[in-house]
Amino acid sequence: MDNSQKINLLLAKIENLSIRQQSFEAEIDSLRKEIDSLRSTEVQIGQSEVPKAVTFPPPKNTPAAPIAQYNATPRPITTPENRQPNFADRFSSKNMAKSDFEKFIGENLISKIGILILIIGVGIGAKYAIDNQLISPLTRIILGYLVGAGLMAFAIKLKAKYEKFSAVLMSGAIAIMYFITYAAYDFYALIPQALAFVLMVIFTSFTVVAAIRYNRQIIAHIGLVGAYAVPFLLSDGSGKVGVLFTYMAIINIGILVISFKKYWKPLFYASFALTWIIFLSWLLNSYTDKAHFLLSLVFSAIFFITFYITNLAYKVNKKEIFGFSDVTLILLNSFIYYGIGYYILSENKHGVELLGLFTLANAIIHFVVSLIIYKKKLADKNLFYLILAMVITFITMVAPVQLNGGWVTIFWTAEAAILFYLGRVKKIMIYEKLSFPLIFLAFFSLLQDWTTIYDVYLGSAVITPFLNVGFLTGVTFITGFAWMININRKETEAATKWVWMRQILNYALPSMLIIVVYFSMERELARYFNNLFETSKINLTPRQKDNYADYRYNYNYENLKNVWIYIYTMLFASILTLVNIKKLRSTELAVANLIINILVILSFLISGLYILSELRETYLNPEKFFVIGSFNIAIRYVAFIFFAFLIVTLYQLQHATLLKIKLKAMLDYVLYISILWIISSELINILELSRTHNSYKLGLSILWGVYSLFLIGLGLAKNKKHLRIGAMVIFGLTLIKLFFYDIAYLSTISKTVVFVSLGVLLLIISFLYNKYKHLIIDETEVKN
Template sequence: MEFFFTILVVILILFLYNKLNNRIKNLENELFNLKNINKSNENENIEAIKKPEVQFSNENKQEKEIVQETIIPERNEAIPQKEKFNPLFDFLKQNALTIVGILTLVLGIAYFVKYAIDKNWIGELGRVGIGMLAGIGIMLIGYFFRKNYKIFSSIITGGGIAVLYFTITIAFREYHLFTQSISFILICIITLVSIGISYYYKSETLFIFSMLGGFAAPLMISTGESNYLFLFSYISILNIGILSIVFLKNWKSTGWLGFIVTSIYLLYWTVDHTELLSIPFYIINYIVFYVFALKDYFKKNMISSLDILMLVLINCLSTLGLVYIFNDLQYEPVIVFPLIFAIINGALLLKESRNKNFSTNYSVFTGITVSLITIAIALQFKTYLITTVWAIEATLLLFLWKKTNLNIFKICFYILFPLVIIAQAVTWTAYISINDLKVIFNPVFLTSFVTIITILINQFLLKKIPAIENRNHSFFEQAYKVLSFGVIYFALLLEIIYHISERSSAFIVSIGLLFTVYYIFALLICGKKIHINTYIQSGLIYLFLVFIILNASFSGSEIVIAILSKKIQTPFYGIHLLYWIPFLFTLWKIIPKSVFLKTQISYWLLSLTIVLMISSELYHLYILSNANSILQMDKLGDHFSILYLPIIWAILASIFIYYGLKKNLSELNKAGVALIAITILKLYAYDVWQMDNISRIIAFIILGIILLLSSFLFQRLKNIIRNMVDKKENDNKNESS
């Protein structure tokens, strides 16, 4: 009953479709008549609006030009160029229903066949027969629509081809009606038929369907055995067919489809089962798609942006795969293939230079050739393959962006550079697993060195791109700088830590923090030369002060403990104190000229840094001068905290307040007052109850004298400032009178 009901519904749909189709034809005729009427009206209007014949004297040619510009406006205005992806979006918008419809129909047929199977209406051979008939029937429907509805017909026919592919696959996998060889032959026949139909229809869309089926065929009839020789022989034949179609029909999307799918197959083979057998197929793949990328170059001596991208990708992926095989199988020399590819590109570069054509083509071949030679040199020094290749390719993309000003290379650069950072981070993990690396001349640091060089070149190239002045580009440039300096920092720091990893933890921490302080200090000094903007400079100063605090308090304490434990020699404390040099220089030269002091919190952080630095270092020197062992540290520390620390804080607070009043810095005054308040609170709430009588008397007397002297100085300073203000007001009155 359900089956007959379905037939009735289909008949009803066909009846309604016939009526709707007639209505659409009537509307098309009406629109055609309206277009003819509008066209005739436009012609009449054009005839009516003609340039009037106006007589001008020979002496007044400018007047004639003005009248001509007024009557007939220029038609040579630049027409906005459509975005490259608009055709794709238009295709999807206009044919979304068709695509969804054919997918729904294919699923409907599949569910119907499944229902028939569940009801045991048909056997296995009958099921395959229904699938084949359904596929052929759908293709015939597409054939009848081919003239008036080309894209619709292509999608319908592609759906029919998909039904045939799935039918053969199910017949082989589920029902075992065909052997693997027969199934493959049948799928190849379907592919060839679909290629012939697409060529006959002149439909690029249908050809893409055909190629997808062709590339998926080996997966459809796979039994799990890794017969790569057969697979890539078949794929190579497909790619040569694609290349032929590209030259005949200029269907470049099929070339990109072939490149992407073939690259995935090749890379999977390389990782899954590394063997020399894959090398000839890499070379065939390189030749086919290199010729594909240079099609327009051979014919018109021009290269489009997508062709340039193909050249970059085919050289990059081929180099990665072939060098990986040589490395994994331990063959030498690994640089042979990068050099061969460099020679091929160098020959085209030589051709351009002989013709004295120094346009985009010259820049492209120069960039690729130099990149491949650089990769070869880096690999000769045993650097890590993926990190090196990606870092150099990112620089190549940026170079191409600069030379061609095409956004596709900018997008690819911003996609690839984060991958470079990830690959570099993975490379650094080798420091954990590898022992006895040489200083500097080891694979890990040499890889980092290549990355650093490419980063510096990238910085130079970014400065030379005019579009960088745009606000969004400027943001990306500054973000790139932050990431770049981070990579350089970790590359140097990890190399240093690796080679001192046998020393005590206090030694490692101290050297690491000292290096960090000097690294940030170097960035602050070179800020103008490397074009660090004011906001990043301000952020670096904040970071600099934080690491100064860590050096003074945490690192210093660890060193004192290590010295008393006999793990570090006492003179090392002098090396630790070297962080004072960049701090004092920054405080004297860099901070006053920056925007750092324009925020209120900056004075508080600066005051905190000075207090902690002086307090910590005086405490450390006191301990080293008086302690003979680590057991004496706690007692001496309590004595210093109770007796000397309030005095130190009181002196510093007085300096802050004095300097704040002198320079009219209210936040510094507040910091000084806050420090005095903390000192008094600490003295009365804790210190007094821990002192003996003599220490209590000494502390109170000294602190009281300091506070009185500070108060006197502040009063005197206030009077001086008041007298200066009064004198200025009197001078102004005298001048006005």
């Protein structure tokens, strides 16, 4: 048959199919009409919107007319709510998800729960038999091994067809073998120690092989990690901690071997957490220096080295990049071990002398690891930098652990600064990350030093201001942090990771530096007066000593110290504000300046003026043992000068345009309330010095009234409505004070003076409002 005949045959088939299609179209049309008639009832019920018709493209090689006729007929889309499910729905993603979930429960979860229940049931049955002496110890152990061996054989038989189920059975069998071996040695002494360890090594080796052959993490989890529970389930309080730690070490070595082939993070996390939790719990509750000194050092080192190698093994073997979790585990393992070793040595009278050597040994271990990684090129450079940074960390800690006090802070500060420099300037990101915790460690260590070195009540010890370890520590801290802030300002290259860390440092570094600069000087100032206080001690009973003696101290030094601290604080806040205005031009610091200045102002008005009044009282009524000079009064005006300086810098901060909001009204309130507060205090001071004790009530009422009149006049002159309102509030408070407080204690003449004076002031205020009311009206209109 030639090609022309084939073409004709195919055309005939197409024509035949077209005819059949037309008949199908007719049948489809009749069915559609029937469907439309059935849907009309839904429209009557309330279906207001008819779905749009769907058109279908004509198939290739088919006549267009029937298809066009088919598309011309409107057909509503069937909605998911009224569509009947069909066979294809069984394979939808939704139903497939349900099927997978059901499969997970049926094939995976139930088997694991079953093996767990089986092990618990065996344990309960064994405990009942033991408690009731139903079977001998040897029989118990034999039966236990038989159950484990039978379960293991059954698992091996099912492996070919039911691998997942077989893996669960295998893990349960391994856990039972651990259980029975530990019991046979520790509780019944049926097998010697050497044989018990040999059996455990065999079971561990078998577990490793099984986990790798099955490629199932569940075997390792239940078989190895689950074995941690054995000693506690069977514990009889015998205290054989050496056996327990050896047992745990064997399990961890098994996990180490697995880590060379598989990187099962959950397995490592579980064994890591369980091992250190068990060890730390024992260390804190049952450790005794005489019985456990060498044992605790040996096993903590074994655990540390095992986890160290385990964490590196798979990554180094596969040359994979270390992530955040890997770095965290290396650091956590190192510092847990170091903390444990430090505690053990510090509790031993001879071990204290070895703390520096122990710290150096940690540095050597990390150095050897970093050297091997560098020489063999076993991993990415970030791991090398991390371990090298730990070498630096422990080397810098050698001296501090042999010293006390501020030396630790000095070394931490220096190390944080060096690591920050290497990370930011040399672009070694891991160093910058490592500097982050050290920055905060140095800061909190310095605070701890201050609580011990500068404690006011340490005793009669006199520390020379500025020539002591505490001040040296502060200066070192200030130098290191100022250097880091300078680097942070210059090296601003955007980081792709850990951006949040840099954002924290942008605020944390300046904040900590400001705090340390302030308190470094403040503590030295306090120490100077504390020394004066200590040296002022007088023993009124010379024949008595210590607790039996009657000592007197010159407490005037305490008040002088507090006033000088207020003066220093106001000067510090003012200088910090001016430095920001003239040099730094930082908006964030400007907000901090505003908050700090207002808090200092309020603190001085509330507490500082009260302390000044205490100095006045001491001057007027001195204790007979001490001489109190007129400086108690003169220092008052020194404080007022620095207070005025702080107010001026606050206004300069507002005019410097560093703040995004206008604070003129608020600053006016701060200024004029401060003036009223201070002149009121000064009035009381003058009256007290003149020995007219009861006149301050009358004087304050008149002073507040005059001051209100002054504020109203100023508010009218400068068109400041807030000043006028504030003046009215002050005048209202004055009237309340007059009627509810002053009248009860004033004589008739005093009452007359007060009422006449305030009445005149009210009349003057009313006159001013009437005379200058056009200014108020104009101001209101302008604002509107």
